[in-house]
Amino acid sequence: MGSDGTILEARNLTKSYRLGNREVEALRGVSLRVRRGEFVALMGPSGSGKSTLLQLLGGLDRPTSGEVVLDGQVISRLGDAQATRLRREKTGFVFQFFNLIPLLDVYENVALPFTIAGVDPRHGDAAARIHAVLALVDLLGRERNRPDQLSAGEQQRVALARALVSRPAILLADEPTGNLDYASGGEILDELWRSCDELGQTIVLVTHDARAAAHADRVLVVGDGKIRDEIELGRRADRRAGPLIARLAQLGL
Amino acid sequence: MRRLSSLAWRSLGARSARSFLTIAGVALGVAVLFASLSAGSTMDAAVDRAAADEMGRAVLRVQALEERGFSSAAVHAAEQAVGVSVAAPALERQTYLAVSPSQTASAKLPAPVTVLGIDPVREIALHDMPLASGRLLTATDGQSALISETMASQERLGVGDSISLNGTVAAGPQPFRIVGIVQGDAPVPDAGGRLIFVPLASAQTLFGTTGVTRVDLGVQAGTSVNSLTNQLERTINSEPYLLSRQADLAGSLRTEMADFRSALLLVAAVVLFAGAFLIFNTLSMTVSERAREVGLLRAAGTTRSQVMSFVLLQALLLGVAGSVLGVLGGVCLAGLSLSWVQSAGPIALAAPAISAASIGIAIVVGLLVTLAAALEPAWRASRIPPVEALRRGPAAGVAGPARLRWLFLIFGVLGVAALAIWPGSSGGAVGTGGVAAGGSAMWGPLAVYGLFFLAVLLVPLLLGPLLRVAGIPFRVFRNEERLARSSLARDPSRTALTAGALVVGLAMVVALGTAAENVPKIGTAWLAETIPGSEVLTSIRPVSTTDPIRAELAAMPGVRSVSPIGLFGVPYQGVRQEAAAIVGRDYLADGRLVFVSDGGDRTAALTALDAGGSVVLPESLADQGGIHVGDELTFATGPSSARLRVAGIVAHSIPAGSQEAILIGWSDATDLFGVAGADFYAVRYASGQESSSRAALDAAAIQYAFEPSSLDRVQGAVGDALDRIFRLLDALALIAVLVAGLGLANTYSMSVLERVREIGVLRATGMSSRQVWGMVVVEAGLLGVFGAIVGAVVGLIAGALLVAWSSGGFGLAFEPPWVSIAVAVVFGVLVSIAASIYPAGLASRFSIVRALQHE
Numbered sequence A: 001m002g003s004d005g006t007i008l009e010a011r012n013l014t015k016s017y018r019l020g021n022r023e024v025e026a027l028r029g030v031s032l033r034v035r036r037g038e039f040v041a042l043m044g045p046s047g048s049g050k051s052t053l054l055q056l057l058g059g060l061d062r063p064t065s066g067e068v069v070l071d072g073q074v075i076s077r078l079g080d081a082q083a084t085r086l087r088r089e090k091t092g093f094v095f096q097f098f099n100l101i102p103l104l105d106v107y108e109n110v111a112l113p114f115t116i117a118g119v120d121p122r123h124g125d126a127a128a129r130i131h132a133v134l135a136l137v138d139l140l141g142r143e144r145n146r147p148d149q150l151s152a153g154e155q156q157r158v159a160l161a162r163a164l165v166s167r168p169a170i171l172l173a174d175e176p177t178g179n180l181d182y183a184s185g186g187e188i189l190d191e192l193w194r195s196c197d198e199l200g201q202t203i204v205l206v207t208h209d210a211r212a213a214a215h216a217d218r219v220l221v222v223g224d225g226k227i228r229d230e231i232e233l234g235r236r237a238d239r240r241a242g243p244l245i246a247r248l249a250q251l252g253l
Numbered sequence B: 001m002r003r004l005s006s007l008a009w010r011s012l013g014a015r016s017a018r019s020f021l022t023i024a025g026v027a028l029g030v031a032v033l034f035a036s037l038s039a040g041s042t043m044d045a046a047v048d049r050a051a052a053d054e055m056g057r058a059v060l061r062v063q064a065l066e067e068r069g070f071s072s073a074a075v076h077a078a079e080q081a082v083g084v085s086v087a088a089p090a091l092e093r094q095t096y097l098a099v100s101p102s103q104t105a106s107a108k109l110p111a112p113v114t115v116l117g118i119d120p121v122r123e124i125a126l127h128d129m130p131l132a133s134g135r136l137l138t139a140t141d142g143q144s145a146l147i148s149e150t151m152a153s154q155e156r157l158g159v160g161d162s163i164s165l166n167g168t169v170a171a172g173p174q175p176f177r178i179v180g181i182v183q184g185d186a187p188v189p190d191a192g193g194r195l196i197f198v199p200l201a202s203a204q205t206l207f208g209t210t211g212v213t214r215v216d217l218g219v220q221a222g223t224s225v226n227s228l229t230n231q232l233e234r235t236i237n238s239e240p241y242l243l244s245r246q247a248d249l250a251g252s253l254r255t256e257m258a259d260f261r262s263a264l265l266l267v268a269a270v271v272l273f274a275g276a277f278l279i280f281n282t283l284s285m286t287v288s289e290r291a292r293e294v295g296l297l298r299a300a301g302t303t304r305s306q307v308m309s310f311v312l313l314q315a316l317l318l319g320v321a322g323s324v325l326g327v328l329g330g331v332c333l334a335g336l337s338l339s340w341v342q343s344a345g346p347i348a349l350a351a352p353a354i355s356a357a358s359i360g361i362a363i364v365v366g367l368l369v370t371l372a373a374a375l376e377p378a379w380r381a382s383r384i385p386p387v388e389a390l391r392r393g394p395a396a397g398v399a400g401p402a403r404l405r406w407l408f409l410i411f412g413v414l415g416v417a418a419l420a421i422w423p424g425s426s427g428g429a430v431g432t433g434g435v436a437a438g439g440s441a442m443w444g445p446l447a448v449y450g451l452f453f454l455a456v457l458l459v460p461l462l463l464g465p466l467l468r469v470a471g472i473p474f475r476v477f478r479n480e481e482r483l484a485r486s487s488l489a490r491d492p493s494r495t496a497l498t499a500g501a502l503v504v505g506l507a508m509v510v511a512l513g514t515a516a517e518n519v520p521k522i523g524t525a526w527l528a529e530t531i532p533g534s535e536v537l538t539s540i541r542p543v544s545t546t547d548p549i550r551a552e553l554a555a556m557p558g559v560r561s562v563s564p565i566g567l568f569g570v571p572y573q574g575v576r577q578e579a580a581a582i583v584g585r586d587y588l589a590d591g592r593l594v595f596v597s598d599g600g601d602r603t604a605a606l607t608a609l610d611a612g613g614s615v616v617l618p619e620s621l622a623d624q625g626g627i628h629v630g631d632e633l634t635f636a637t638g639p640s641s642a643r644l645r646v647a648g649i650v651a652h653s654i655p656a657g658s659q660e661a662i663l664i665g666w667s668d669a670t671d672l673f674g675v676a677g678a679d680f681y682a683v684r685y686a687s688g689q690e691s692s693s694r695a696a697l698d699a700a701a702i703q704y705a706f707e708p709s710s711l712d713r714v715q716g717a718v719g720d721a722l723d724r725i726f727r728l729l730d731a732l733a734l735i736a737v738l739v740a741g742l743g744l745a746n747t748y749s750m751s752v753l754e755r756v757r758e759i760g761v762l763r764a765t766g767m768s769s770r771q772v773w774g775m776v777v778v779e780a781g782l783l784g785v786f787g788a789i790v791g792a793v794v795g796l797i798a799g800a801l802l803v804a805w806s807s808g809g810f811g812l813a814f815e816p817p818w819v820s821i822a823v824a825v826v827f828g829v830l831v832s833i834a835a836s837i838y839p840a841g842l843a844s845r846f847s848i849v850r851a852l853q854h855e
């Protein structure tokens, strides 16, 4: 961790994909820093490289060049075993679609990080933590439900709970509200914000939606594989989207 | 759609590995079917050839039922029958080459030889005797002999050498000079190739008889065999005989092999069944994978029947490829199988017969099974609605019962095919009495087949509870086990179908193991119940009841009784019925022979046998003829037929041929049926004396040319041949497991591909690629253990059925075939796990990012 409280740092990241004999440059040199406890939103048009960037920040994929440092550890060149440990211990993910294992019930889905790590999720600290995150996302009492017995919003709250339960150094969310109606999306955003505000959870959120981005402390605007702009909003109780939309309009976005 | 076929081709090509596995599965099924058919027709051909060799140009064979053979009057009557052109009499006897004094010390008897006394001129008119060297016998020959090539090479004899044959005690060993060697084995099936032809008169002198054992008849052109038969029935009325045509001989030889052939077919059906599972699974997968594509086609105006024929066409392509490859593989498999079994019953088997018929049947059955398996997926594809094109994610699974429906179809197709190609039941009515022989050969395997079918239907119900049990060995991998178990339970009907093939294959292995383990024991138990002793001394020639040997042996230390038993045929209701002459008194001492509840009084019945005028019947025969104690049976022994009272009915009687013998007292046997003497002695030792006295008795017995063997050794000779057959069947059944393995590989790949997203999420949550690999492999292990458990149980039941079928209701302590169960469990689990290695590798190598993008 940097002395300034940086928990995540990207240095000059590039990523190109090979599609047949054509190279697609998804990222063309991205550098950024995220402070511990900060809530950062990545915005930008479709195909601008947001998801790619998020995957590199979370160690799901390797950059073509550049480095990612998470919690003092360079994670952009890890082998499979180390990368797996990193995912278990330091990162939590929420995706737009299909976050849950359909065969497992709510409790088991949330307990997955423990189960995978070989920790019995029915007892002790693990059980207490699962109880706490279920309370945070307001799903106590629904533990035995299967994913197909939940609404899309509830499913996404389960996914959020699972991502939070291992108390990751950083929570990475890729359009978690993209598939939800207005009200359910709002609930998820509130819960994200509360986890940040109350638990000090560091969050990187990818979104198209200014209303979602307005919950963040800082918004990074991604365009054509680069960070185009940075909007500092600061932590605040009023998370209406108005001011952010105005700023984006000022920037011509 | 014009280019339906090219679309079908491309669809198969797109999943070439899967198509290849499926073709391999069909090919294996067809190969086993073809091998089984080809082995069957090879046996048929061998039997026909043997029968043809034995009968030569003779149209009818008149065989004496009495051991002393026909009198010259009967031979004369046959000769004089209208329409007979040649009547060739012959006397057949077994004996030993007289051993030189230096050889007598040997503790083992040499192999016996069969002597055929012939009329040199008439015999050659009906039977070809191709010479390897020397000359044929002539009318003027006296102590001259022809020997078979096989015998010549075994004994290192040549033309001009002298041999000495043991005859009756009175006649002593007599010398014969070899004048010629006949090519090959020479045509007497039971002789094992060791055949010696001598002039009839010399043979009669050697064996101290004036009779002949058979007369072969050649007929003038235009003579009806039926009228000749009627004529003979009128003219030969003083001595019991058996008339047979070539077809009858072949038929009776064939019944001996019927069990083997039907077992082969059962195994082929099981392998095909497993192949059908494979086809069904493959096409189901293709259909659900391509649901969206099919939806698009439908939205673009493709009709339901076009969609259906598109799927059926794919099946047909798979079926044709598989069947053709299968026939090719089947040729090799048939050759391997036959060379492994070497012989079935008395007939040696040659190279496999490759007939157009068996090729045709194998291909047609292969295609029928393929199409039957494809019907359900094809129908399901045709029901895919056009809106499916708009759906996200994989197509929803179809409910279990709908999927299992197809099973009935395949079961039916295979059942009907099996009935259609069942080896024809034995030919002639004359010649075999047929006590429970023919029918059981078919119904046993059919019942087992039905049981397997039921088991597959039950698999979905057993899945939940049994998977927990199956998971126990995998508890070490707790998470993997948990995830794997729930993934298997996700689609019970697909899992059931996948496991079904495995269950059936493993059940077959265990069932065969059960039969292999227990059938020989039945034989031993049977002998133990019906032979009054623990050892038998077999003689190749009847030993007269007055022969002093018996008393001499009985007087040896430690020997309690030596009981003579003679096996012979009696003419009863127009057919030959096996009978055994016994000493009733010898059975009184111990509990042998179990009288059934309304089977009369034991003591009275056994005493009545010795007194004469009575018989004791085996229950099987009594039931068949509706005969009760006190009834009188009439035997056509001659002009005045013999009438004997049924004194008792026993649960089992002495086995003879494929029947159970009618028990008759010695006085009746010699007086009424012309039995010359005992074929073997049953020896009972004083309690605890067997081990100390046996060596001396055996040595003495060998001196008198008796072959001593304990009861289980008697069974052992049969058991060895049986063992080879069982092992062959086992190997073929393992092919079914292999085919099931191909199905498993398909299913595991499919289930991994369906779960790409899910695996991506698990990996993002911190599951290592090792764990993903483990999850898939544990899933396979679970299914393997599940299949092994169900397969072992079903196989035990099926095996018990098969054993019960051949046991004649013996209440044996049933011995589970631990080795087969172990083989089935290990092989089943290994095959299942092996099938998962590739899919597991695939799953563990998914890129997380790609997996998450996958839809």
Ligand SMILES: Nc1ncnc2c1ncn2[C@@H]1O[C@H](COP(=O)(O)OP(=O)(O)OP(=O)(O)O)[C@@H](O)[C@H]1O
Pocket (backbone or CB within 6 Å): A017, A018, A019, A024, A025, A026, A044, A045, A046, A047, A048, A049, A050, A051, A052, A053, B850
């Ligand atoms: N696996 C891949 N193979 C090839 N090209 C890829 C791959 N993943 C992403 N791309 C390309 O990289 C570029 C950036 O994609 P990315 O998914 O990061 O964009 P995004 O900003 O998340 O877009 P959206 O808002 O639509 O999700 C796109 O042009 C995309 O086509």
Ligand SMILES: [Mg+2]
Pocket (backbone or CB within 6 Å): A050, A051, A052, A174
């Ligand atoms: Mg994206």
